[in-house]
Amino acid sequence: MFREGEWHAPARWLDGSGEDADVVVSTRVRLARNLAGIRFPHRDGETQLNRQRRQLVERLQRCPSFAESWSFDLAVMDDLERRALLEMHVASPDLLRDPEGRGLVVSRDRTHAVMINEEDHLRLQVFSSGFAPQAACDDALLCDSELEAELDFAYSDEFGYLTACPTNVGTGCRLSVLIHLPGLVLGGEIEKILNSLRQLQFAVRGLYGEGSAVQGALFQISNLATLGRSEQDLTAEFARHVAKVVQYERMALERLHRRDPVVMADLAYRALALLQHARVMTSQEAFDRLSQVRMGVVLEILPRIAMGRLNVALVQHQAAHLQLRAEQRLSPAQRGRARAEFLRELLRDV
16 A cells, blocks of 8 residues: 555544544454464464465455455565554554564455454454444454355354464454543543453553553553354443443543633643644654543534544554655654644644
């Protein structure tokens, strides 16, 4: 996509549509699958992994969901291009850590992606804007049916789909949301909510999943167990508990606003002013200021700014996107200037 000049086109799941899109940026459903009779990727060498990658790309592109897709051999991409795939959320840190023999297939609107030879042979991902676990799960299962027409997956009548990690055995279905929780963070209630989710067997992680940092009050919440549960049961339970988090966030934000509306307005307007006028900005400050502006929009303190515009900013202000846009590698100081310029331009007409 980078060579075709389309890498900067926003993914459809960033458009700010969908239910509860003021709190939930996106929903993702991931299905882990492995090929029958073939060792898991971590047990194979580069020659076998590359052969499998080529064969899987060919089979995937026969499926209707990936008929017009991009395919990537990660080993021949440079590090900026690989990093941009992570910033777009279509590739995981584990997939990029050792690129030899790894691949990625991505639909043109970036709502569907398959990671090849990560922890499992295939990890199918479906993305939706806003909070849409049922729709995303239905879409993922439809894609899965397309894949099963082309591939023979490792499956046990007793255990379900067989995966490299025991926690994925069964349906292999992992649901997650990218969720913005500034009210709970500022109100000092976030740890209580996170602890409750962990007790319910949910994982709570940073922006890019396991091992990544929380930035701009953005969290990933996902289910853990998949064995012995149907996709429908997992989806219903996930939807029920995440809906409660959405409700708690809105209540926390309203409490903060009622308690001191002047302070909240000052926070939002200062953040917007910095994004519109700063000449240098770090990535961490950009995440923080975008979070505060988003909060100000939700509380109707600031003029209405489309959530889609703020979502695009979350992705495209990051280092790899800035350098690919500039068509050159930039020093940290140069990235700070380029980031500020990008955000000024994005928000100049607000």
